[in-house]
Amino acid sequence: MPQPDHVMALPVPEPATLEPDLQKYFAKCTEKLGLIPNVLRAYSLRPNKLRNFMALYNELMLGDSGLSKLEREMIAVVVSSVNHCYYCLVAHGQAVRQLSGDPELGEMLAMNYRVAELTPRQRTMLDFAAKLTESPQLSSADDRARLKDAGFSDQDIFDIADVVGFFNMSNRVASAVDMMPNRDYHAMNR
Numbered sequence: 001m002p003q004p005d006h007v008m009a010l011p012v013p014e015p016a017t018l019e020p021d022l023q024k025y026f027a028k029c030t031e032k033l034g035l036i037p038n039v040l041r042a043y044s045l046r047p048n049k050l051r052n053f054m055a056l057y058n059e060l061m062l063g064d065s066g067l068s069k070l071e072r073e074m075i076a077v078v079v080s081s082v083n084h085c086y087y088c089l090v091a092h093g094q095a096v097r098q099l100s101g102d103p104e105l106g107e108m109l110a111m112n113y114r115v116a117e118l119t120p121r122q123r124t125m126l127d128f129a130a131k132l133t134e135s136p137q138l139s140s141a142d143d144r145a146r147l148k149d150a151g152f153s154d155q156d157i158f159d160i161a162d163v164v165g166f167f168n169m170s171n172r173v174a175s176a177v178d179m180m181p182n183r184d185y186h187a188m189n190r
Contacts, residue, residue, distance in 0.1 A: 002183075003086075008042040009178035018044055025054065035182050037091065039170070042179050053170075060166050066156040067125075067163070070099040074122065075129045075163045077109040082133040085171035090181035097189035124150035125160055132164045 015026045015036065022044065029036045043050035061072050073095040080088035093106035100106075108116040113126050128143050147157050173179070 003180055004178070006178070006180055007038045008180065010042075010045060012041050013044050015041070015044070019047060022047060022050065035184050038180060038182050039087065039091070039174070042174075042177060056166065060159075060163055065159045066153055067159050070096065071122065071125060072159075072163050073099055074109055074113075074126060075160065076167050077106060078113050078126045078129050079133045079164055079167040080171055081110050081113065082130055083168065083171040083175070085167075085174050087174040087179045087181045088167060088171055090185050094185040094188045103190050121150045121152070125152070128160060129164045132161065133168055 015023060018026070026036045026040065029040065040050065040054070043053050061069070061076075065072070067075075073092050076088060076092040077096055080092060089110045093110050096106035096109060097103050105116060109126075113130070118126065124146055128139075128147060131143065132139055144157055147160065152160070
């Protein structure tokens with residue numbers, strides 16, 4: 001049975017009706033990715049929020065950091081697994097497959113990251129991401145000490161927390177509006 005055939009349960013503007021800067025951004029997505037990610041189409045219902053979402057996402061996921069792009073995508077998948085966010089599991093699972101060159105890793109992280117063969121650094125990072133998602137009030141100095149022992153700097157620890165926080169927020173928005181991932185993601189990097 002295929003997934004529902006909608007971007008989200010709320011109306012989505014046609015890209016051609018958007019302001020020129022957003023049309024240009026969508027054209028760039030199509031050129032680079034071969035598609036406009038549905039999360040961007042969904043956020044286009046609120047153009048200023050879309051601009052803010054794009055700026056924050058690009059800073060967190062593509063900006064300067066001691067975390068690799070793969071590590072940031074791994075965090076996205078683990079947080080989304082804890083939250084059962086279908087959209088992000090599919091979209092960011094594909095990114096993990098692409099960046100790692102491993103078609104199984106994205107699925108292991110989505111189902112149960114603990115079964116994946118990870119470096120001690122990655123395991124510590126993902127343990128923290130899962131804990132911060134499941135029970136943020138239990139986050140402590142001990143967690144930060146474990147991250148430091150695994151080789152993360154203070155800036156890296158802030159970046160981990162920032163990525164975890166962003167995906168907890170975006171998971172909730174995606175779930176609330178029944179956002180569906182682009183079907184293309186399912187077959188990519190297999």
